[in-house]
Amino acid sequence: MEATGARRAPVPRPRRALFVDRDGTLNPDLHYLRDAERLELFRGVGEALHFAREHGELVVCVTNQSGIERGLYTTDDVERIHRRLNELLGPFDARVDAFYYCPHAPERGCRCRKPGTELFERARDELHLDLPSSSFVGDRLVDVEAGRRLGVATAVVRTPGHEALVDRELADAGVRADLTADSFRAAVGRLLAWG
Ligand SMILES: [Mg+2]
Ligand SMILES: [Zn+2]
Numbered sequence: 001m002e003a004t005g006a007r008r009a010p011v012p013r014p015r016r017a018l019f020v021d022r023d024g025t026l027n028p029d030l031h032y033l034r035d036a037e038r039l040e041l042f043r044g045v046g047e048a049l050h051f052a053r054e055h056g057e058l059v060v061c062v063t064n065q066s067g068i069e070r071g072l073y074t075t076d077d078v079e080r081i082h083r084r085l086n087e088l089l090g091p092f093d094a095r096v097d098a099f100y101y102c103p104h105a106p107e108r109g110c111r112c113r114k115p116g117t118e119l120f121e122r123a124r125d126e127l128h129l130d131l132p133s134s135s136f137v138g139d140r141l142v143d144v145e146a147g148r149r150l151g152v153a154t155a156v157v158r159t160p161g162h163e164a165l166v167d168r169e170l171a172d173a174g175v176r177a178d179l180t181a182d183s184f185r186a187a188v189g190r191l192l193a194w195g
Pocket of ligand 2: 046102103104110112113
């Protein structure tokens, strides 16, 4: 006898994600930024995220925001900054599809603060992501370490002014990213084999 009634819900096909760090990667790191009006994107970020979207990537930002637990700003401030970030991306027909942030201070030893991988795993489950075909662009050792633990391709951006810092961090830890680039645009271009 044939089954009747509701069809089985379609299982969504897992999608590739372009995970991105926020501060120092998409925007200059203003250290505990609270005021969304001060947010600026690095040059080329809008074009790169537009390309990623055209390429079928889901853009997922994963960011450590310990300023929340430290009382320097609130979750509302962080969410306002994320809305502003997408407003700035609008003219490029680009957007960050989802933001995940850790609100904890490092002393708490939570598993969501990078290089912990909990936020990425939450994103994978909620957004049906295929990690082996995904990648992560960041500007610090914790980003590369998180990406390594997850098994995604890792790219590090040598943010102008921070090159020496990131080079030293990676060298001291004996950790290498799959690729190193001098701008976010170049990192995305090479990860996604774009010009
Ligand atoms: Mg960063
Ligand atoms: Zn956390």
